[in-house]
Amino acid sequence: MRKQHIFIYFISILFTISVNSQEKIDTVKTKESYGIRIGLDISKPITSFLDNNTNGYEFVGDIRVFKNYYAAVELGFTDKTTIEDYLNFTTKGSYFKAGFNYNVYKNWKGMNNEIYIGLRYGLSFFNQTLNSYTPHVKGTYFTPNTLEPNTEFNDLTAQWVEIVFGMKVETFKNLYLGVSVSFNNMLNTKEPENFKNLYVPGFNRVFLNNAGVGFNYTLSYLIPIFKKEEK
Amino acid sequence: MKKNYAIIFVFLFTFLSCEKDDICVESTTPNLIIKFYDNDDQTVVKQITELTVWADSKDSIYVNKSLDSISIPLNLNENFTKYILESNTIKDTIKFTYSRNDIFVSRSCGYKTIFENFQIESNTTNWIKNISIINSTIDNEKAAHIYIFH
Numbered sequence: 209m210r211k212q213h214i215f216i217y218f219i220s221i222l223f224t225i226s227v228n229s230q231e232k233i234d235t236v237k238t239k240e241s242y243g244i245r246i247g248l249d250i251s252k253p254i255t256s257f258l259d260n261n262t263n264g265y266e267f268v269g270d271i272r273v274f275k276n277y278y279a280a281v282e283l284g285f286t287d288k289t290t291i292e293d294y295l296n297f298t299t300k301g302s303y304f305k306a307g308f309n310y311n312v313y314k315n316w317k318g319m320n321n322e323i324y325i326g327l328r329y330g331l332s333f334f335n336q337t338l339n340s341y342t343p344h345v346k347g348t349y350f351t352p353n354t355l356e357p358n359t360e361f362n363d364l365t366a367q368w369v370e371i372v373f374g375m376k377v378e379t380f381k382n383l384y385l386g387v388s389v390s391f392n393n394m395l396n397t398k399e400p401e402n403f404k405n406l407y408v409p410g411f412n413r414v415f416l417n418n419a420g421v422g423f424n425y426t427l428s429y430l431i432p433i434f435k436k437e438e439k
Numbered sequence: 440m441k442k443n444y445a446i447i448f449v450f451l452f453t454f455l456s457c458e459k460d461d462i463c464v465e466s467t468t469p470n471l472i473i474k475f476y477d478n479d480d481q482t483v484v485k486q487i488t489e490l491t492v493w494a495d496s497k498d499s500i501y502v503n504k505s506l507d508s509i510s511i512p513l514n515l516n517e518n519f520t521k522y523i524l525e526s527n528t529i530k531d532t533i534k535f536t537y538s539r540n541d542i543f544v545s546r547s548c549g550y551k552t553i554f555e556n557f558q559i560e561s562n563t564t565n566w567i568k569n570i571s572i573i574n575s576t577i578d579n580e581k582a583a584h585i586y587i588f589h
Contacts, residue, residue, distance in 0.1 A: 292547065322584075343552040346468070350513070350520075355541075
C-alpha cells in the first residue's frame with residue numbers, strides 16, 4: 209500500500225514537470241511587425257475604366273501605433289460627372305482623410321489580420337461645373353430647352369466625419385487585402401451660389417440629410433520598421 | 440463586446456437614416472394664376488362662362504369651362520407668352536412679358552424658373568374690361584398673380 213502511494217507520488221511529479229515544460233514551449237514569445245503600411249484603392253481604377261463619367265484614385269496608409277490601434281490616412285482625387293434627370297454636373301477635386309482604426313479581432317499567434325472600427329475626419333477641396341440643366345416644369349404644354357451654362361464654381365470645400373468598418377487580411381508576407389465601408393456625415397460645406405454640392409470627392413453622393421456612404425477595396429504593403437515581442 | 444455592437448448599430452442607424460431625394464416633391468416652375476372679377480363691383484369674384492384658353496399657335500388648355508380662376512403655364516424659352524382667352528365665342532388676346540430667373544431646387548427637381556418684372560405688353564378689350572397685376576414676381580402658386588375684370 210505504501211509502495212503504491214510512493215509510486216503515484218513520483219508519477220504525479222513527473223506529470224507536473226512535463227506539463228510545466230509544455231507551458232514553457234507555449235510561452236515562447238512571438239514577434240509582431242510594426243511599420244508603415246501603404247497601398248491603393250484598387251476599385252477606383254477599375255470603375256474609372258468601366259465608367260467613362262468617373263475618374264479617380266486613392267492612396268491609403270496606416271501606422272500601427274499601439275497593439276490594436278492604427279493611425280490611418282487616405283488621399284485621393286476624383287473627377288466625376290453626375291447625370292440626374294434635370295441636371296448634369298462635373299465634380300473635380302482632391303480629398304484627405306485622417307483618423308484611426310481599432311482592431312477588434314483576436315489574432316492567433318503569428319497572424320496579423322484585422323477586423324476594425326475606425327473614425328475619420330475628411331477634408332476636400334473641389335470645383336463643380338454645371339454642364340447643363342433643364343428647368344423643371346409640370347406638364348408638357350411648353351417644353352423647356354436644355355440650357356448649357358457651363359457655370360464653374362471654384363474653391364469649394366467640405367469637411368466631414370466617417371465611421372469605418374473594415375477588415376484587412378494578410379495574403380502573402382506583408383501584403384494585405386482590405387475592404388471597408390464608411391458612413392459619412394457632413395460637418396460643413398462651402399456651397400456654390402444657386403447650386404448645391406450634390407457630390408463631394410471622398411464623401412461621394414451627398415444625401416438630403418447630409419449623409420453619405422463610401423466603399424474601398426485596398427491592396428497594401430507593410431514596410432516593417434521594427435518588431436515588437438508580444439506576450 | 441455585446442455593448443460595443445449595440446453602440447455600432449446606434450451609429451449605423453444615425454448615419455444611414457437617408458432621406459429620399461430621387462423623387463421631385465418640391466414645387467417647381469409656377470404657373471400664372473388669373474382670377475376673374477366683376478368690373479362693376481371690383482371686389483366680387485365673377486365666374487366666366489364658356490371659357491376656352493390657348494397660347495398662340497398651341498392647343499387649348501381649357502375648353503368651354505365655367506371658372507372663376509385659371510392656372511396657365513408661361514413659355515420658358517421666350518421672354519413673352521401670348522394667350523388667347525375666348526368667352527362665349529368672343530376672343531381677347533393678351534401678351535405677357537417677363538424676365539426669367541432659374542433657381543436651384545434640389546437634386547431630383549433640378550432648377551425651377553421664376554418670372555420677374557411681369558408685365559402686360561398689350562391686350563385687346565372685347566370682353567375684358569380691365570386687368571390689374573397683383574404680383575409682378577411669379578415665384579409661387581399660392582395666390583392669383585393677376586385679376587381680370589369683365
